[in-house]
Amino acid sequence: VGRGEAAEQSSWVRAALSADTVVLYMARDDIQGIAAMLIHHGRSPRTPVALVATASRDSVPRFTDLASAANCMPAMGDGPVTIVMGEVAAAPAATAQLTEFSQFRSTPQALQGTS
Numbered sequence: 501v502g503r504g505e506a507a508e509q510s511s512w513v514r515a516a517l518s519a520d521t522v523v524l525y526m527a528r529d530d531i532q533g534i535a536a537m538l539i540h541h542g543r544s545p546r547t548p549v550a551l552v553a554t555a556s557r558d559s560v561p562r563f564t565d566l567a568s569a570a571n572c573m574p575a576m577g578d579g580p581v582t583i584v585m586g587e588v589a590a591a592p593a594a595t596a597q598l599t600e601f602s603q604f605r606s607t608p609q610a611l612q613g614t615s
Contacts, residue, residue: 513538513541516538517538517542519586520586520588521584521585521586521587521588522583522584522585522586523582523583523584523585524585525580525582526580527581528583531569531570531573531581531583535569535570538585539566539567543566543585544566545565546567547565547566547586548563548565548586548587548588548589548590549565549566549568549583549584549585549589550563550583550584551563551564551569551573551576551583551584552581552584553577553579553581554577554579554580562576563589566585569583
């Protein structure tokens with residue numbers, strides 16, 4: 501949803517409801533309203549959600565569901581949060597993938613872009 505745009509005016513709800521996976525960047529302050537809107541329009545409150553704070557740095561993802569995602573935000577710190585919704589965010593599969601990504605990202609080869 502763009503600044504000053506009501507959720508009902510946006511096509512994001514239709515897109516989010518029709519997608520298997522939804523990724524939201526910089527949505528930490530809006531997650532309560534986003535979750536309420538998606539649940540209101542039929543997304544399950546039990547939809548798995550992964551929250552990744554400051555993804556460019558070492559961080560531990562937090563796993564929850566759509567109904568509880570907003571309650572987790574205070575523990576995520578003040579930085580940007582990437583929100584991943586859908587079965588792809590279901591632990592433990594997501595935990596393994598995010599851990600692997602984090603380890604790769606930290607290698608000198610990954611930082612230099614070489615192999």
